[in-house]
Amino acid sequence: MKDYQSVREARQVISNYMSFYNQERPHQSLGNKTPTEVYFGRNN
Template sequence: VERFWRSIKYEEVYLRAYESVRDARSSISNYIGFYNSGRPHSSLDGSTPDEAYFGGRQMAEAA
């Protein structure tokens, strides 16, 4: 969890100047989606958390 918050801070929050709380929530929400489905993780051998958890299945199938 600590690594997750560090990633959000350094890869999203500190790089942006949000105009409003609404913009911040939207942008951070988009980043979390990217973090889980598009960003490879070295601790998961280059897989995304979604790939590791769902075993490579499509998210639509898992949901």
């Protein structure tokens, strides 16, 4: 587990990862689409 210097730093890292996970990373279970694409019905 990573040690963060502050709560602010931890929140920023978590926020960045959540954006990556939901908006950039394709998910096999979603037909290799991102959760954002599926949620908003995008057919990319």
